[in-house]
Amino acid sequence: MKHLAALNKYFISYKWRLILGLLFTAISIVFSVFQPIMVRQIFDLLSHNIDEYRILAHTGLVGIFRSDFTHVLAFYGISILIFALLSGFFLFLQRQTLIVMSRHIEYDLKNEIYQHYQQLDLNFFKMHRTGDLMSRITEDVSRIRMYVGPAIMYASRTLFLMVIIVYLMLKVNPLLTLYTISPLPLLALTIYFVNRVIHRKSERIQSQLSNITSIAQESYSGIRVIKSYIQEDASTKHFDEASEAYKESSISLAKTDALFQPAMALMIGLSVILTIFVGGIQVIQGNITVGNLAEFVIYVNMLMFPFASVGMVATMVQRAAASQQRINEFLQIKPEIVNTPGAKSSQLTGDIKLENVSFTYPHTGITAIKNFNLHIKKGEKVAVIGRTGSGKSTLAQLLIRMYDPQEGAVKMSDKNIRELALDGLREQISYVPQDVFLFSDTIANNIRFGDPTANIEKVQLAARQASVEKDILSFNQGFETEIGERGVTLSGGQKQRISIARGLIKNPNIMIFDDCLSAVDARTEKEIIGNLYAYLKDKTAIIITHRIFALFEFDKIIVLEEGRIVESGTHEELLSLNGYYSELYARQQRNEEEEVNS
Numbered sequence: 006m007k008h009l010a011a012l013n014k015y016f017i018s019y020k021w022r023l024i025l026g027l028l029f030t031a032i033s034i035v036f037s038v039f040q041p042i043m044v045r046q047i048f049d050l051l052s053h054n055i056d057e058y059r060i061l062a063h064t065g066l067v068g069i070f071r072s073d074f075t076h077v078l079a080f081y082g083i084s085i086l087i088f089a090l091l092s093g094f095f096l097f098l099q100r101q102t103l104i105v106m107s108r109h110i111e112y113d114l115k116n117e118i119y120q121h122y123q124q125l126d127l128n129f130f131k132m133h134r135t136g137d138l139m140s141r142i143t144e145d146v147s148r149i150r151m152y153v154g155p156a157i158m159y160a161s162r163t164l165f166l167m168v169i170i171v172y173l174m175l176k177v178n179p180l181l182t183l184y185t186i187s188p189l190p191l192l193a194l195t196i197y198f199v200n201r202v203i204h205r206k207s208e209r210i211q212s213q214l215s216n217i218t219s220i221a222q223e224s225y226s227g228i229r230v231i232k233s234y235i236q237e238d239a240s241t242k243h244f245d246e247a248s249e250a251y252k253e254s255s256i257s258l259a260k261t262d263a264l265f266q267p268a269m270a271l272m273i274g275l276s277v278i279l280t281i282f283v284g285g286i287q288v289i290q291g292n293i294t295v296g297n298l299a300e301f302v303i304y305v306n307m308l309m310f311p312f313a314s315v316g317m318v319a320t321m322v323q324r325a326a327a328s329q330q331r332i333n334e335f336l337q338i339k340p341e342i343v344n345t346p347g348a349k350s351s352q353l354t355g356d357i358k359l360e361n362v363s364f365t366y367p368h369t370g371i372t373a374i375k376n377f378n379l380h381i382k383k384g385e386k387v388a389v390i391g392r393t394g395s396g397k398s399t400l401a402q403l404l405i406r407m408y409d410p411q412e413g414a415v416k417m418s419d420k421n422i423r424e425l426a427l428d429g430l431r432e433q434i435s436y437v438p439q440d441v442f443l444f445s446d447t448i449a450n451n452i453r454f455g456d457p458t459a460n461i462e463k464v465q466l467a468a469r470q471a472s473v474e475k476d477i478l479s480f481n482q483g484f485e486t487e488i489g490e491r492g493v494t495l496s497g498g499q500k501q502r503i504s505i506a507r508g509l510i511k512n513p514n515i516m517i518f519d520d521c522l523s524a525v526d527a528r529t530e531k532e533i534i535g536n537l538y539a540y541l542k543d544k545t546a547i548i549i550t551h552r553i554f555a556l557f558e559f560d561k562i563i564v565l566e567e568g569r570i571v572e573s574g575t576h577e578e579l580l581s582l583n584g585y586y587s588e589l590y591a592r593q594q595r596n597e598e599e600e601v602n603s
């Protein structure tokens with residue numbers, strides 16, 4: 006329960022809605038208890054006057070009596086209707102305040118979690134599954150909403166109703182009150198336990214449903230692999246099994262659900278019988294009137310649902326507490342990569358130094374960069390080459406401060422990047438990652454992601470520089486073509502070049518390309534490199550690659566192995582070393598010759 010205290014700040018910011026909601030609840034209940042009081046008065050009026058009516062029945066006065074009585078009954082009927090309308094109106098206002106408040110809190114909480122996710126660093130995302138992140142922002146927040154809305158509404162209604170009705174009942178007859186309300190706690194308890202069973206079954210169904218969804222999703226995205234390995238039947242069988250389990254659980258839940266309403270009706274019936282039985286004796290003994298008995302029967306009915314909701318509210322609160330605990334776990338995680346106190350933005354010229362840098366991935370213990378020293382001067386073009394897993398991408402991640410090294414310093418324009426404002430640093434570096442990620446949006450907007458203020462001419466220029474403009478114009482809708490699930494499927498090379506265009510449009514002083522030409526053919530690669538020459542003229546560029554770009558004149562080429570620089574120099578210098586670089590170059594030359602010959 007203590008976890009729910011985290012929500013108090015929302016109750017404080019929506020205090021007026023909460024207070025008004027509770028006030029409307031109380032007013033609606035006050036109007037609703039007029040109905041049993043009036044019914045009692047009608048019954049009493051009837052039973053007092055019935056003898057008089059019998060006496061007058063054979064005289065001419067009966068007509069006058071009947072017409073007067075009809076007027077009285079009509080008055081009561083209209084009054085009951087007016088009070089019911091007033092009670093309903095305030096019930097409407099109660100929902101408008103409390104339920105609307107719960108929607109606002111749901112919205113704020115989702116935003117708070119989403120914003121927090123945006124602040125957290127890569128390490129957090131490596132350590133938690135996407136499904137887990139999603140379920141906390143969707144399912145857990147929905148459960149919190151049930152607590153901040155319906156649970157508060159039902160609980161306050163039950164409380165007000167109980168206080169008022171029990172007070173009115175006690176005024177009439179304490180003994181009958183005791184008999185009437187004694188089955189109610191039992192009802193609340195029964196509903197609580199039935200609800201727990203329903204909840205447990207629903208949880209199982211929910212997880213089976215998400216299992217079915219992921220099986221389906223995986224098989225749609227992997228449909229080419231499934232078809233080429235002729236695994237359609239196996240895939241269908243897998244889906245069938247998951248569906249069967251889901252069906253069984255759903256039927257079992259339906260059975261429990263079917264018990265719920267009859268159990269409630271039985272409880273209400275038993276309470277009404279008890280009230281009529283004990284109340285009837287009290288009427289015969291002259292302790293209460295027939296009107297009181299009718300009044301009590303209505304009270305019992307009025308108390309039933311609120312009491313049944315006590316069980317539901319208890320379950321809602323328990324579930325919300327568990328969800329809030331899960332949400333708090335994430336909200337309490339502090340990002341590790343943050344602005345250090347006094348961090349300032351500073352203009353970066355493109356001078357980069359790595360001094361004795363060592364970096365170990367915290368959750369795997371893999372040391373990807375070891376005692377690394379490198380100086381890249383302003384405007385230099387540097388190629389980083391090395392076997393897979395040698396630490397090339399890690400080096401790029403350290404430069405844009407996705408991680409902080411455990412030892413040594415990364416300096417830009419002679420300032421440790423830890424002392425620079427994080428946004429300012431990342432704004433001045435364009436990083437084109439190895440794994441292309443494009444959003445389900447238009448091509449233009451995907452490129453514009455690098456510079457949201459860019460006009461279409463700038464977008465077109467970036468696409469031209471990345472040698473993808475022709476491809477884009479070949480689509481019917483050109484730059485406005487939607488990509489992603491519902492749009493055009495792009496080839497691997499097209500995606501890579503759009504990703505490059507996104508990096509180029511940003512136009513900063515420092516560019517990092519992380520193996521982002523692997524999916525383009527040799528001719529396109531030459532074209533892009535030709536364009537890049539002019540573009541990168543005054544910029545510092547780090548090009549991580551598996552392939553040697555002999556055409557590009559790098560100021561420096563470094564070869565990494567197990568997180569260390571093992572070779573460094575110009576193209577000619579490295580060739581003369583007869584090491585990894587010259588071996589890679591010879592292999593590449595052979596492949597190219599074979600391609601030409603074939």
Ligand SMILES: Nc1ncnc2c1ncn2[C@@H]1O[C@H](COP(=O)(O)OP(=O)(O)OP(=O)(O)O)[C@@H](O)[C@H]1O
Pocket residue numbers: 131366369371372373391392393394395396397398399400439520
């Ligand atoms: N996020 C991560 N968490 C833990 N270990 C990682 C992570 N990323 C990379 N590593 C490990 O660090 C080492 C260096 O990886 P890195 O991605 O920097 O190599 P790379 O040279 O870029 O490889 P490739 O050319 O295949 O992209 C590898 O052993 C890899 O398994």
